[in-house]
Amino acid sequence: MDFWSRLIGGAQTPKKPPPNTLANDPQARLIRFKNVFNKVLELCNRPLNISRQPKQLGQLRSLLDRVVVLLREETRAPVPHTCLQYAASSQIYTVVGRAATVGQNEAVTHAAIGIFAALIDSEEEDFLANASFARSLMRLITRVIDSGNVLVGVDTETAILEVLFTVAAKIRLQPEILSVWFRSTAKPELEDVFVKENRSFVGITQKDDFPLCYLLIDRVHHEGRIGDFARTGLLYIFEATGRSSDLEEWVVSSDLPTLMASGLGALYSQLSRELSILHPDATLPAVLAMSDYSTTHHRATAESAFSEKHRGHMATFLSYLAFWQDVLDHCRSADVKQTLLDHFQILFLQQLLYPSLLQSSDTDAGSSVAVLTYLTAMLESLEYPVLIQMMLNYLLAIKEDHLAIPVAASVPRTPVRPTMPPRSPTALKRRQSLLLMTMPKDPADAVEPNMFNLVDLVLNSVGSKNDQTAYAALRLLSTTMARQKRFAFGTFLKVQRSSSNAPPRTVGALEVELEQYMELATLINGESAADGAFSSLTDDLRYTIEAQVPFTVPTQDNRTVDSIGAGAYSLSADDPLLHSLAARLRTFFTNSVDVNLALTQAIVSVATCVELRLDTWVALVPSTYGFAEDAFGPQRSWQAYLEDEEKDAWTALQQASRRPIWSEEHAPILYTTLQALNRELEGVRATVPQIGQLLAGRQNMLQAASLDAPPSEPPSLMSSPTQASMLDVPKSSQGHSLIPSTSSLGHGRDKATNIAAGLPSPLSRSLAPSPTLSRPSDINTDNSPSARSIFQPPPPETPSTTDVLMRIMTFPAAEQSANHVTGDARLDQRSASLNHVLTNIVILQEFALELVAVLQVRAAVLGEKEVRYS
Structure with a gap:
């Protein structure tokens, strides 16, 4: 066992x-x-x-x-x-x-x-x-x-930059280890020798002192993770300048600011000097396809704004510009920040950006188009107040010691130097040497914006015969008014302080103005076309105007501090820009469709500015009000029982509610221009009897084009041709309306928001690229089955729809009032196809409705600051 x-x-x-x-x-x-x-x-x-x-x-x-x-x-x-x-x-x-x-x-x-x-x-x-x-x-x-x-390869370089970024992040968290990675051997006094010898750079190169910093700055313009690691790591380095005086002194005396400014200039120089913003045939928006829009540029050297090459260069430039803003925001050293700003102004603005503006021309294949388009993209991208003020102050020739006209207190202001610590001797010497290096040999060769600036370029371009130039200028004007309107006062717009004794507009006058503009819109395209185009407009405009009204803060005695200057300024009657816009509006029917869309957007952007009064150019001037003798109406029996205060209030209410007599002699500039266009339209109606049916068909086609367009593809024409527009504003989510309604009206659009953001509206929808472009021969205004049948040809005596739409409409030379238009008051004879005129008629009616919405929304939001109710 x-x-x-x-x-x-x-x-x-x-x-x-x-x-x-x-x-x-x-x-x-x-x-x-x-x-x-x-x-x-x-x-x-x-x-x-x-x-x-x-x-x-x-x-x-x-x-x-x-x-x-x-x-x-x-x-x-x-x-x-x-x-x-x-x-x-x-x-x-x-x-x-x-x-x-x-x-x-x-x-x-x-x-x-x-x-x-x-x-x-x-x-x-x-x-x-x-x-x-x-x-x-x-x-x-x-x-x-x-x-x-x-x-x-890319993977190895990415791994290297990730290690460098980690080191920079550790330096940010542990400032005591900075001395291990950085050792200053710079001698600022050597810069005087460099300047005397006229070296090709400004600043001392000391790569051995801080190799980590130079390795990062050489790759900040890269795309992908390499650029992300380099930019973020360098931000941490600049943030560390506020904790190390040696690093601060070293950065000021080094060539890092020069490298950053020259890098920005190099990326700007990559952008084409000759730019075409014409849409290619493959992505032509339907609203342009239904017009005389040409996609062929007269000069082949002009680069398309829609090409992949240009989009890539523009995205890289704007990305580096955003990096500049981040650096200034993270920098904790006043001297380093001011040194960077000096280099931005002297090396980029004065040496590169302004010369490109000065040398731009309207006749060399689009250099003015390029400069205006690039400036629009920069204004849409910039958020840092100091950079914005520095750029616009210089390009608009605004004195540095004051802004053109201050506006609402909610606008961020640039801190002035006295509130900062005094600049170090090294920083002062650095600026002096920078100015000395960039000074021309002959002082007579120096050109300053006082002679020719951005205002002159925009004014000349708005009235240009080149549609692309006019479109680019109008886009820049709209962007400036929407994002940096305080710089437009006193430069683009000649405004003056409103007198405290000036009579206010009244609610009675407002009712008359609304009726006149609404009647004009109905005459343009009929009452049925106006239905469904107004409610949405008021919602969008209300959002735009309410965004300009800051919140009021209650004080200790429960009173609120009024920080808005609504109606504080009035537009001068002889304003050159206003007359240029009115002259462009006068040729509305023969203008390019994209120019008309940009034109109406620019006018509305000025009209929605709450600091500007609408007198003279949109609304009646209160001093010209005239009333009928029985304007107060009969005396009521109950008025005898009112107390004195109640009688005064009732009298004030009656006075404010009186409806003045509409006088053509004192009619606003925009109304007079729209009325002249309506008279031209009457001539078209007499020539084309079936224009009502054609307009209805055109409206339906614009709406149908929006339904066919891909929803994920935003409209590209009204936004920047280089990037997504930063003016995109969401629609108001409120279901109720505070706007008093005078008639049964429908929905519409705000070009400053809907066109850029692609919100649902007849015109904005039609701006999206249509997969199948409609030809004039495809237009059929008869909805009967027999008319749609391919087996039933049109009567022999009736011309085809194609022939009708291709018919050339000639508009005779028109006289304009010398009070409203400067320069040549005689307009040349103009012509366009009926197909083109129909689309512009639809746009014109919506613009008239938009002016009605502006008048109503401003009165509802601003209240007594806009019109007197009692």
Whole structure:
């Protein structure tokens, strides 16, 4: 029995020993790590054999990858971390960095960078505070990606920039380690020598002082993760200038500000000098297809704003401009910030941007179009107040000590220098040397914006015969009014302070104005077309106007502080821009459709500015009100029982509610212009009897085109041709309306919002690219089945729809009042196809309805600041 027991027991499988505890044994981990690293040392100490070099480099790469894995495992293992302690004491990074530098192999370099990243991420042994570690890392990275001897791929360069970003982030969190990575040897007094010798740069280059900073700034313009790591890392460096006086002094005297400004200038110079904003045939919006719009540019050298090349260059430039804003926002040193602003103004604005504006022309294939389009994109992108004020002050020739006209207190103001610490001698000397370097040899060659500035360019371009130039100028005007209107006062618009004794507009006059404009809109395209076009307009305009009214803050005595100057300024009657807009409006039917859309948007952007009064140009002037003798109506019996205060209130209410007599002699400028257009339209109606049916068909086609367009593809014409417009405003979510309604009206649009944002509206919808462009021959205004049948041709005596739409409509030369238009009061004879005129008629009616909405919304939102109710 014992024998069988021993035999059976011997046949049983012995129990397995407990699982290996290598991961929890610090000494076992250290032994394994030393074995791998000793193999690295052995391989690095072998003599270099060219025939066996690829094999050796492959083995080295595998061993370094194994070291990375062991270091990552060590970080996750329980303490003590003996491998990290050994790595710090034996300085394995020096061996790794030297091996990767000598090997000049991308795979080995990538693995070596992985070791440095693993050591930094361990956050032990304080590697970032070790000067030897910093020298090894910077030597490796500098010789790899700065020398050009090693061609590295995107993945390797991304890994390198990620390590540099990590170091910059650690410096931000631990300012005490800055001295390890930065050592100032700059001598600001040497800059005087550089200036005297007329060197080609401004500032002292000291890459050895702070190689990390130069490695980052060389790659801030890159796309993807490389650029993201470089830009964010450099932001942290500039933020550290507020905590280190040595770094602050070094940055001011270095060439970093020059590199940033010249980089911005280089990206701007990449943009084409000749730009065409004509839509290509493949993406032509339906509203333009239903007109005489031409997609052919007269000069082939002009680059299309819709090309992939231009979009890429524009996106890169605007991205770098946004980086400038981030740097100024994160910089904590007043001297560094002011030095950057000096370089932005002198090297970019004065040396590059203004000369491009000065040299622009309306006759050389679109250089004016290019400059105006680029300025619009910059204004849509800029958010930093100091940059905006510096750019517009210079280009508009506004004196630095004051703004053109201050407006609402809610507008952010640029801090003046006296509130900041005094500038250091180095910063002052840097600015002086910068001005000296950029000064022309002959003072007579200096050109300043006082002679020709952005105002002159816009005024000349609005009246240009080139439709693209006019469109670009109108877009810039709309963008300035919507985003930076305080700079438009006194420059684009000649405004004057409203007198406190000036009589206010009354609610009775408002009712008359609404009726006149509404009647005009009905005459243009009929009452049925106006239905469904007004309610949406009022909602959008209310949002725009309410956004300009700041919240009122209650004081201790429960009173509110009024911080808005609604109606504080009035537009001068001889304003050149107003007359240019009116002259352009006078030729509405023969204007290009895109120009008309930009024109009406510009006019509405000025009309919705709450600081401007509407007298003279949109509304009646209160001093010209005339009333009928029985304007007060009969006396009521109950009025005899009113007290004195009640009688005064009732009298004031009656006076405010009196409806003045509409006099053509004192009619507003816009109304007079629209009335002249309506008279021209009467001539078209007499020539084309079926114009009512054609207009109805055109309205339906514009609405149908919006339904066919892809919803994810925003309209490109009314937004910037280079990027998505920043004027996109969401519609109001409120379901009720505070606007008093005078008639049964429907819905419409606000071109400043709907066209840019693609909100549902007849015109804005039609701006989306239509997948199948409608030809004039496709238009059929008869809805009967027999008329739609292809088997039933039209009567022989009836001309085809195509022939009717292609008919040329000629508009005779028109006389204009000398009070409303400057210059030549005689307009040349104009002509356009009926197909083109129909689309412009639809736009014109909606513009008239928009003016009605502006009058109503301003009165509802601003209340007594706009019109007197009692």
